[in-house]
Amino acid sequence: MLPSMVEALLRGEGAVQRRALAKAITLLESTLPDHRAQADELLTALLPHSGKSLRIGISGVPGVGKSTFIETLGLHLIGLGHRVAVLAVDPSSSVSGGSILGDKTRMEKLSVNERAFIRPSPSSGTLGGVAEKTRETMLICEAAGYDIVIVETVGVGQSETAVAGMTDMFVLMQLPNAGDDLQAIKKGVMELADLVVINKADIDEDAATRARAQITSALRIFSQQGRALVWAPKVIQLSALQGDGVQRFWDEVLAFRNSQQAAGELAARRQHQALAWMWERIETGLKQAFREDAQVKALLPGLVKDVEQGRIAASTAARRLLDAQGN
Amino acid sequence: MLPSMVEALLRGEGAVQRRALAKAITLLESTLPDHRAQADELLTALLPHSGKSLRIGISGVPGVGKSTFIETLGLHLIGLGHRVAVLAVDPSSSVSGGSILGDKTRMEKLSVNERAFIRPSPSSGTLGGVAEKTRETMLICEAAGYDIVIVETVGVGQSETAVAGMTDMFVLMQLPNAGDDLQAIKKGVMELADLVVINKADIDEDAATRARAQITSALRIFSQQGRALVWAPKVIQLSALQGDGVQRFWDEVLAFRNSQQAAGELAARRQHQALAWMWERIETGLKQAFREDAQVKALLPGLVKDVEQGRIAASTAARRLLDAQGN
Numbered sequence: 001m002l003p004s005m006v007e008a009l010l011r012g013e014g015a016v017q018r019r020a021l022a023k024a025i026t027l028l029e030s031t032l033p034d035h036r037a038q039a040d041e042l043l044t045a046l047l048p049h050s051g052k053s054l055r056i057g058i059s060g061v062p063g064v065g066k067s068t069f070i071e072t073l074g075l076h077l078i079g080l081g082h083r084v085a086v087l088a089v090d091p092s093s094s095v096s097g098g099s100i101l102g103d104k105t106r107m108e109k110l111s112v113n114e115r116a117f118i119r120p121s122p123s124s125g126t127l128g129g130v131a132e133k134t135r136e137t138m139l140i141c142e143a144a145g146y147d148i149v150i151v152e153t154v155g156v157g158q159s160e161t162a163v164a165g166m167t168d169m170f171v172l173m174q175l176p177n178a179g180d181d182l183q184a185i186k187k188g189v190m191e192l193a194d195l196v197v198i199n200k201a202d203i204d205e206d207a208a209t210r211a212r213a214q215i216t217s218a219l220r221i222f223s224q225q226g227r228a229l230v231w232a233p234k235v236i237q238l239s240a241l242q243g244d245g246v247q248r249f250w251d252e253v254l255a256f257r258n259s260q261q262a263a264g265e266l267a268a269r270r271q272h273q274a275l276a277w278m279w280e281r282i283e284t285g286l287k288q289a290f291r292e293d294a295q296v297k298a299l300l301p302g303l304v305k306d307v308e309q310g311r312i313a314a315s316t317a318a319r320r321l322l323d324a325q326g327n
Numbered sequence: 328m329l330p331s332m333v334e335a336l337l338r339g340e341g342a343v344q345r346r347a348l349a350k351a352i353t354l355l356e357s358t359l360p361d362h363r364a365q366a367d368e369l370l371t372a373l374l375p376h377s378g379k380s381l382r383i384g385i386s387g388v389p390g391v392g393k394s395t396f397i398e399t400l401g402l403h404l405i406g407l408g409h410r411v412a413v414l415a416v417d418p419s420s421s422v423s424g425g426s427i428l429g430d431k432t433r434m435e436k437l438s439v440n441e442r443a444f445i446r447p448s449p450s451s452g453t454l455g456g457v458a459e460k461t462r463e464t465m466l467i468c469e470a471a472g473y474d475i476v477i478v479e480t481v482g483v484g485q486s487e488t489a490v491a492g493m494t495d496m497f498v499l500m501q502l503p504n505a506g507d508d509l510q511a512i513k514k515g516v517m518e519l520a521d522l523v524v525i526n527k528a529d530i531d532e533d534a535a536t537r538a539r540a541q542i543t544s545a546l547r548i549f550s551q552q553g554r555a556l557v558w559a560p561k562v563i564q565l566s567a568l569q570g571d572g573v574q575r576f577w578d579e580v581l582a583f584r585n586s587q588q589a590a591g592e593l594a595a596r597r598q599h600q601a602l603a604w605m606w607e608r609i610e611t612g613l614k615q616a617f618r619e620d621a622q623v624k625a626l627l628p629g630l631v632k633d634v635e636q637g638r639i640a641a642s643t644a645a646r647r648l649l650d651a652q653g654n
Contacts, residue, residue, distance in 0.1 A: 036646075043640040051637060132642055139640060185512055274634050274641045281645035286613040289649070307601050310378060313370040313466060314601045315459055318608035319363075322616070326653070 002038060006045050009144050014114065021117065021144055028136045029122050043136060050142035051270070053085075053149045054257060057163040059189065060173030065199045066152055067106035069173065069240035074110040076246050077148055083115045085146035087137055089153045089163050090121035091130050117146060128284050131162040135277060138166065155189065164192040165273055168266055169256050171195045174215070176208035176237075185218055193219075193233055195252055201237035202244070208237050231259050295324040329365060333372050336471050341441065348444065348471055355463045356449050370463060377469035378597070380412075380476045381584055384490040386516065387500030392526045393479055394433035396500065396567035401437040403573050404475055410442045412473035414464055416480045416490050417448035418457050444473060455611050458489040462604060465493065482516065491519040492600055495593055496583050498522045501542065503535035503564075512545055520546075520560055522579055528564035529571065535564045558586050622651040 008020035028039045060066050074084045086107070110116045122133040138149050151167055153159040164170040172184060172193040184190040196215050201208035212235050219233045234252060238245025260266040290296055299321060306312040335347035355366045387393050401411045413434070437443045449460040465476050478494055480486040491497040499511060499520040511517040523542050528535035539562045546560045561579060565572025587593040617623055626648060633639040 040640070040643045040646065043643055044638075047637060047640055136640065136642060188515060271635050274637075275631065278631075278634055278641035278645045281642050282617065282648060283610070283614065285645060285649040286617055287610065290609065290613055304602065304605075307605055308598050310374060310601075311371075313367070313374055313463065314605035315463060315608050316367045316370055318605045318612060319367065321609060322612040 002041055002045070005042065009046065009140065010049055017144055018117070021140065024140050025119065025133075025137050028140070029133055039136070043139060046140055046143040050139040053138075053142045053147045054253070055138065055149045055151065055167040055169070056253065057160075057167035057170040058150060058152045058173065059155050059160045059163060059170070060199075061175075062154055064173045064175055065240045066154075066173060069197075069199060069246075070150055070152060071107040071110045072240055072243050072246050073249065074107070074116055074150070075113070076250065078113055078115045082148045083117075083146045084110075084148045084150065085117040085119070085138070085141040086110070086150045086152065087119050087134050087141070088121040089127075089130055089134050089151060089159050091125070091127040091159060117141060117144075126284075127159055127162055128280060131159075131166065132277075132281065135166050160189045160192060165276060168260070168269065169194045169253060171197055173197045173199050174211065175199065176201060176204055176211045190215070190218060194231060194256055195233060195249075196235045197249065198235065198237045199240050202239040202242055212237060231256055231265075290321075290325055293325045295327055296321055299324050329368055329372070332369065336373065336467065337376055344471055345444070348467065351467050352446065352460075352464050355467070356460055366463070370466060373467055373470040377466040380465075380469045380474045381580070382465065382476045382478065382494040382496070383580065384487075384494035384497040385477060385479045385500060386482050386487045386490060386497070387526075388502075389481055391500045391502055392567045393481075393500060396524075396526060396573075397477055397479060398434040398437045399567055399570050399573050400576065401434070401443055401477070402440070403577065405440055405442045409475045410444075410473045411437075411475045411477065412444045412446070412465070412468040413437070413477045413479065414446050414461050414468070415448040416454075416457055416461050416478060416486050418452070418454040418486060444468060444471075453611075454486055454489055455607060458486075458493065459604075459608065462493050487516045487519060492603060495587070495596065496521045496580060498524060500524045500526050501538065502526065503528060503531055503538045517542070517545060521558060521583055522560060522576075523562045524576065525562065525564045526567050529566040529569055539564055558583055558592075617648075617652055620652045622654055623648055626651050 005020050005024060008016055009024060012020055024042060027035050027042065030036065030039070058066060058070065070086055074086060077084050107118060111118050119137060122130050122137075134151060138151070141149055149167075151163050153163045160170075160172075170192050172189060172195070174184065174196060176198050184193075190196075196219070198208050198211050198215075215235045219235070236245065236248060236252060238249060240246075257266065260269070291300075303312065303317040303321060307314050307317050332347050332351060335343055336351060339347055351369060354362050354369065357363065357366070385393060385397065397413055401413060404411050434445060438445050446464060449457050449464075461478060465478070468476055476494075478490050480490045487497075487499075497519050499516060499522070501511065501523060503525050511520075517523075523546070525535050525538055525542075542562045546562065563572065563575060563579060565576060567573075584593065587596070630639065630644040630648060634641050634644050
C-alpha cells in the first residue's frame with residue numbers, strides 16, 4: 001500500500017494526488033501503533049522530496065482578517081504559478097469542532113481551486129500533538145509539490161511559538177488599535193515576528209499610522225539586544241478586503257527569503273527547528289511514559305496530597321517517583 | 328547525626344544554630360547519593376516547622392541597587408524584631424565565581440548582624456538545580472526561625488520566573504529609565520511583579536515620575552486580562568541609598584500579604600508552587616536519565632545527524648530514541 005501511496009503523492013495528478021494526500025494525512029493522524037509505524041515509513045520515504053517550499057506562518061487574533069488575507073494571497077500566488085497549501089494550528093479546535101467547514105467556507109474561492117489545498121487543524125488535543133501533525137502534514141504537502149505552505153494560527157496559548165518554530169518566516173497580523181501591539185509584546189509574540197502586517201488600514205488611516213510607528217519602535221528595541229540580524233523586522237499596512245497591498249506583502253516575503261538564503265540563515269533555521277522538534281517530542285514521550293507507569297500511577301496521588309499538605313518536600317517527592325518508575 | 332542537626336536547627340542558639348545551618352546547606356548541595364538521601368530525610372523532618380516566613384523575591388538588573396536596598400531593608404526589619412535570611416538565585420555564579428565574597432561585602436552591616444543570614448547562590452550549574460537548592464535552603468532557614476526570607480536574582484535568563492515561583496511576593500526593581508520598563512515587559516518579567524519599585528528616584532525625579540506612569544499603565548493592561556485580581560500590582564518610587572521609602576515599601580508588602588491571606592491566595596499560591604516544583608524536578612530527572620541511557624547514547628549522535636541532514640523526520644527520530652531507551 002505504501003509504495004503506491006508514495007507514487008501517487010509524488011507523481012499523481014489532480015484528484016489522484018489529492019486522494020493520496022488525504023489518505024496520508026489520515027494515516028499520520030491515526031493513533032493506532034500499526035498506522036504510526038506506517039506513517040513513519042511514509043515520512044522517511046517522502047522526506048528527500050520535501051523541504052522545497054517557502055513556509056510562512058501567519059498569526060493574529062480572531063477578527064484581524066486572516067482568512068480574507070490568506071484567500072486573497074493564495075489566489076494571487078496561484079496566479080503567479082504557485083501551488084498553495086494552507087494548514088492550521090488551533091489546539092482549541094477539538095473543543096469548538098467544525099473547523100473543517102469553518103476553514104473551507106471562510107476561504108470560498110481558494111478552497112475550490114485545484115492548485116490549493118486547505119487542511120484545518122488536527123483536533124488531537126494538546127498543542128504539542130497538534131503541532132506535530134501539522135509539521136508532518138507540511139512535509140507531505142511539500143513532497144506533493146506545494147511550493148508555498150501557509151500555516152495559520154489564532155494565537156491560543158503558545159501556538160504562535162509552535163508555528164514560528166515550523167516556518168521560515170513568521171508574520172503577525174495586527175489591527176490598527178492602540179494596545180493591540182502591547183498585548184503582542186507582552187505575550188512575546190512580537191519578538192517572533194519577521195514581518196508585522198497592520199490590516200484594515202483603510203478603516204482608520206491615522207490609527208494605522210500611529211500603530212505602525214509604535215510597533216516599529218518596539219521592534220527596534222528588541223533587535224538591539226540579541227543576535228545580529230540579517231533581517232530587521234518590518235511593519236507594513238494593508239487592507240486584505242480591498243486586495244490592497246498583497247503584492248507589496250509578497251515583495252517583502254521574497255526580500256526576506258533572499259536575504260536569509262544569502263546568509264545561510266534559512267537552512268540554519270530549519271536545522272535548528274528540526275532538532276528542537278525532536279527534543280520536544282522526546283520530552284513529551286518521556287512524560288507520557290512516566291504518567292503511564294504502573295508504580296508511578298500507584299504512588300502519585302498520595303505523594304501529590306503529601307506535597308500539597310506540606311508533609312513532604314516537592315523535590316523529595318519527585319525523587320521518590322523517579323526512583324519508583326519501572327520498578 | 329541527623330537528629331542532633333535537626334535539634335540544633337530548631338532550638339539551637341547563636342553560633343550553634345548557625346553552624347548547623349551551614350552544615351545542612353552543605354548537605355543539600357552535595358551531589359553524593361548518600362548525602363542526598365540524608366538531605367531528603369532532613370527536609371522531611373524539618374518541613375512541619377517550615378513555611379512560617381514571608382517569602383519575598385527581589386529582581387532587577389545589575390546596578391539597580393538591589394544590595395543597597397536589601398541591606399537597608401534587612402536592617403530595618405531586624406529593628407522591627409524580625410530575623411532575615413537573604414538567599415540568591417544566580418545561575419551564572421558558577422562562571423563568575425566569588426559571589427560569596429560579593430554578597431557579604433555588598434551587604435556589609437547586614438552580613439555581620441546576628442539576626443541575619445546571607446547565603447550566596449549555589450553554584451551547581453543549571454537554573455533548575457540552583458533554584459532547587461535555594462528552595463530547600465529556604466525551608467531550612469524557615470525551620471530555623473527566620474521569618475523573612477528574601478530571594479534576590481539578577482535576572483539572567485529565566486531566573487526571575489524561578490524566583491517568582493518560590494516566593495509569596497515578587498518585587499521588580501527598576502531604574503527611572505525610559506526603555507527599562509519595555510525590556511521588562513518584553514522579557515515577561517513585568518507580569519510576574521506584585522510590586523514594582525523605581526529606585527534612585529532622587530537622581531531624576533521627572534524621569535522617575537514618567538517611568539512610574541508608564542509602568543502603571545502597562546500593569547493595568549496586563550491585569551485586565553487573566554484572572555480576577557485580589558491585588559492590583561503597584562508602583563512606588565524610592566531611594567535605597569538615602570533610606571527613603573523603605574517603610575513605605577514594607578507597608579505595601581504587608582498590605583499585599585494581608586489581602587492575599589484574607590482571600591486564601593497565599594496558601595493556594597504555595598500549594599501551586601510546590602506541585603509545579605515537583606513536576607519541574609520530575610521532568611529534569613526524566614531528561615537526565617534519558618541522556619544517560621546506554622542505548623540512547625549509542626543512537627543519538629547518528630540520529631541527530633540524520634535529522635540535521637533531512638534523512639529522517641524529527642518525530643520519527645524521537646520515536647526511535649524513546650523506543651530504544653532501556654532496551
